[in-house]
Amino acid sequence: MAVDSEIKKKAELAKHKKAAYGQDIDLDKFGIGRKDIGETKDLRELKEEDQKTLLNVGVVPSDEGRSGSFVLMDNSVVHEKQLGTGVEVMSLQKALKVHDWLQEYNWKAVKADADKYTARTFIEEADGYFIHALPGQKVKLPVQTCLMLKSQDVAQTVHNIIIIEEGAELEVITGCSTSKHVDEALHLGISEFYLKKNAKLTFTMIHNWAENIGVRPRTVVEMDEGAVYINNYIALKPVKTIQAYPTANMNGPNGVCVFNTVAIAHPGSEMDLGSKVMMNAPGCKAEIVSRTITTGGKMIARGLMVGAAKDVKGHLECKGLILSNKGIQIAIPELDARVPEVEMTHEAAVGKIAQDQIEYLMSRGLTEEEAVGIIVKGFLDVGIRGLPPALKEEIDATLEKVDLARM
Amino acid sequence: MLEIQDLSVEVGGREVLHDINISVMSGYTNVLFGPNGSGKSTLLMTIMGFSGYKVTKGRIIFNGEDITNKSVSERAQTGIGLMMQRPPNLVGVQLGNLVKIMSKGRVKAEDLAEDLNLTGFLTRDVNVGFSGGEIKRSELLQLAAQNPCFVMLDEPESGVDIVSIEKVGKKVHELIRGTSCAGKSGAVGKGALVITHTGQILDYVNADRGYVMCKGTVACTGNPRELLHEIRTKGYDECISCNIGKKTLVKVKEEGAN
Ligand SMILES: Nc1ncnc2c1ncn2[C@@H]1O[C@H](COP(=O)(O)OP(=O)(O)O)[C@@H](O)[C@H]1O
Ligand SMILES: [Mg+2]
Numbered sequence: 325m326a327v328d329s330e331i332k333k334k335a336e337l338a339k340h341k342k343a344a345y346g347q348d349i350d351l352d353k354f355g356i357g358r359k360d361i362g363e364t365k366d367l368r369e370l371k372e373e374d375q376k377t378l379l380n381v382g383v384v385p386s387d388e389g390r391s392g393s394f395v396l397m398d399n400s401v402v403h404e405k406q407l408g409t410g411v412e413v414m415s416l417q418k419a420l421k422v423h424d425w426l427q428e429y430n431w432k433a434v435k436a437d438a439d440k441y442t443a444r445t446f447i448e449e450a451d452g453y454f455i456h457a458l459p460g461q462k463v464k465l466p467v468q469t470c471l472m473l474k475s476q477d478v479a480q481t482v483h484n485i486i487i488i489e490e491g492a493e494l495e496v497i498t499g500c501s502t503s504k505h506v507d508e509a510l511h512l513g514i515s516e517f518y519l520k521k522n523a524k525l526t527f528t529m530i531h532n533w534a535e536n537i538g539v540r541p542r543t544v545v546e547m548d549e550g551a552v553y554i555n556n557y558i559a560l561k562p563v564k565t566i567q568a569y570p571t572a573n574m575n576g577p578n579g580v581c582v583f584n585t586v587a588i589a590h591p592g593s594e595m596d597l598g599s600k601v602m603m604n605a606p607g608c609k610a611e612i613v614s615r616t617i618t619t620g621g622k623m624i625a626r627g628l629m630v631g632a633a634k635d636v637k638g639h640l641e642c643k644g645l646i647l648s649n650k651g652i653q654i655a656i657p658e659l660d661a662r663v664p665e666v667e668m669t670h671e672a673a674v675g676k677i678a679q680d681q682i683e684y685l686m687s688r689g690l691t692e693e694e695a696v697g698i699i700v701k702g703f704l705d706v707g708i709r710g711l712p713p714a715l716k717e718e719i720d721a722t723l724e725k726v727d728l729a730r731m
Numbered sequence: 732m733l734e735i736q737d738l739s740v741e742v743g744g745r746e747v748l749h750d751i752n753i754s755v756m757s758g759y760t761n762v763l764f765g766p767n768g769s770g771k772s773t774l775l776m777t778i779m780g781f782s783g784y785k786v787t788k789g790r791i792i793f794n795g796e797d798i799t800n801k802s803v804s805e806r807a808q809t810g811i812g813l814m815m816q817r818p819p820n821l822v823g824v825q826l827g828n829l830v831k832i833m834s835k836g837r838v839k840a841e842d843l844a845e846d847l848n849l850t851g852f853l854t855r856d857v858n859v860g861f862s863g864g865e866i867k868r869s870e871l872l873q874l875a876a877q878n879p880c881f882v883m884l885d886e887p888e889s890g891v892d893i894v895s896i897e898k899v900g901k902k903v904h905e906l907i908r909g910t911s912c913a914g915k916s917g918a919v920g921k922g923a924l925v926i927t928h929t930g931q932i933l934d935y936v937n938a939d940r941g942y943v944m945c946k947g948t949v950a951c952t953g954n955p956r957e958l959l960h961e962i963r964t965k966g967y968d969e970c971i972s973c974n975i976g977k978k979t980l981v982k983v984k985e986e987g988a989n
Contacts, residue, residue: 680819686802687815694832698821701824702823703822
């Protein structure tokens with residue numbers, strides 16, 4: 325693979341560059357992720373517990389009802405399958421060999437020297453998925469991908485590229501999770517998405533990490549005229565530290581961009597979750613909605629919307645519930661208008677569940693715990709209303725298991 | 732069935748109810764009249780046990796048991812149900828789901844919804860964007876699913892349009908008159924305490940006794956139809972004065988109780 329030596333030099337220099345947000349992670353503590361885990365043609369041949377891990381993040385081991393499937397364990401591609409037409413699914417490193425033209429998308433949206441995490445991922449020439457929806461193809465079945473941590477004390481580095489060609493439509497479901505026996509590990513995931521004219525991508529990501537896992541995703545979405553990007557992010561399980569601030573650059577007119585975030589910060593978890601939308605062309609519309617809960621951890625919900633062209637419209641909403649005395653909720657919504665003809669609004673609210681709502685339900689014969697559970701579920705539900713029913717059921721099942729007991 | 736003894740209640744640091752004495756026997760439906768702000772809703776909210784309604788004096792006895800310090804859940808489980816005047820919005824909680832959860836799947840929400848012209852409302856978030864009349868009907872739907880032995884209704888008819896009033900009236904009638912119920916009923920079945928402003932609901936329920944509340948106390952008690960007639964012709968001034976002449980109060984009571 326040809327690597328621009330200029331970028332390489334920059335990446336080397338950025339090896340210790342701290343990120344703008346989130347606690348600093350010492351990368352030297354984490355070894356290189358395994359590259360020797362064997363391939364599996366059929367995910368049903370995986371160990372039962374691994375299959376369960378997949379299912380928990382919306383990834384179907386049979387690949388049924390999917391137009392493509394990709395699984396990465398540590399740094400090993402263990403499964404890549406293209407099942408439908410109109411879409412290419414393969415590992416990125418393979419795709420870079422197959423398509424010469426892909427080089428111009430490689431490390432273009434995300435800068436290799438953005439911080440130490442991007443730098444390490446670049447230097448390791450990380451692999452990941454390449455998903456390519458062909459021009460005009462409205463792919464009916466979603467593509468599923470899973471990034472799984474399999475080994476202790478390693479840093480999984482991932483580099484993904486999704487390209488949705490002109491007029492194409494695709495849905496991608498990505499699940500990230502930790503194998504049962506892994507205690508401490510790190511996930512660094514670079515994602516570069518390119519949406520051409522009138523392309524549409526619905527990207528749903530479910531994070532199921534574990535108590536001692538550090539997570540640093542870096543995502544940039546480049547959008548052309550009339551492109552539609554819908555991002556659903558769901559993180560309901562414990563994690564040690566996660567910091568993400570995916571950015572959509574709306575470069576062409578009349579695009580639509582939606583970020584929905586639903587997350588729970590458990591005791592010991594620190595979650596710094598943001599979404600950034602740059603409305604750089606006229607007529608663009610954007611919506612950022614986040615519904616977060618702390619049951620004892622620290623939750624920072626950021627949102628930034630920039631209106632840099634006329635007739636853009638946006639709404640930003642950060643709502644946070646505090647279900648424990650020890651929990652912290654910080655909401656930081658920002659609006660930045662650079663021309664006068666913009667219409668942007670925001671709404672932020674943090675606090676505990678209103679007592680009158682709890683008692684209203686109690687007056688119907690429910691216990692206090694049941695009442696709290698219903699209200700919390702409803703609160704999160706607003707953030708994931710648009711999800712496909714099957715996925716929603718999955719999330720409901722996860723929520724059922726989350727301990728929402730109040731202090 | 733329900734006995735309120737010398738009850739004083741503080742809301743927001745201010746005493747709103749003073750020395751209330753009211754009782755509802757099982758098999759009976761009593762109504763509360765009174766001008767705006769006289770404390771009618773406060774009384775029902777206090778009986779249900781909502782926090783923020785602080786009992787500073789007196790007791791609430793339900794079927795012989797002192798429930799003054801019981802939680803809202805316990806009161807509901809023992810058979811008390813309330814149609815609230817201003818229930819909170821439950822964003823993200825669909826009405827149909829709520830009915831399913833509270834009735835543990837025993838009640839068909841669809842049938843109840845049809846009875847109350849609320850078919851399209853089962854997938855809507857509880858109370859969110861509901862009009863006044865829609866809130867009443869949704870409250871009634873929930874209460875019907877709950878089917879409490881002691882029914883409290885806060886102005887069930889207000890805001891309900893003339894087309895729906897018939898259905899609401901019928902449902903209220905069923906709710907109060909049915910024999911089986913959830914929780915502890917009295918010897919002769921259910922009991923009810925109904926707030927009415929207009930008296931319209933009296934066309935649908937057999938009210939046994941009326942109370943008129945003024946400035947946080949019970950000013951008069953008597954035959955509900957006679958009280959209503961008096962209020963309609965003379966307004967509430969008369970009732971306030973009847974509190975001063977305690978003798979008249981007793982008289983009205985005797986006549987009304989027949
Ligand atoms: N939460 C509250 N905080 C302060 N005052 C209240 C509150 N709720 C009710 N009140 C006051 O208590 C009085 C009785 O109110 P309410 O019981 O609603 O009257 P009614 O139902 O008879 O119209 C009113 O003066 C009202 O303003
Ligand atoms: Mg009232």
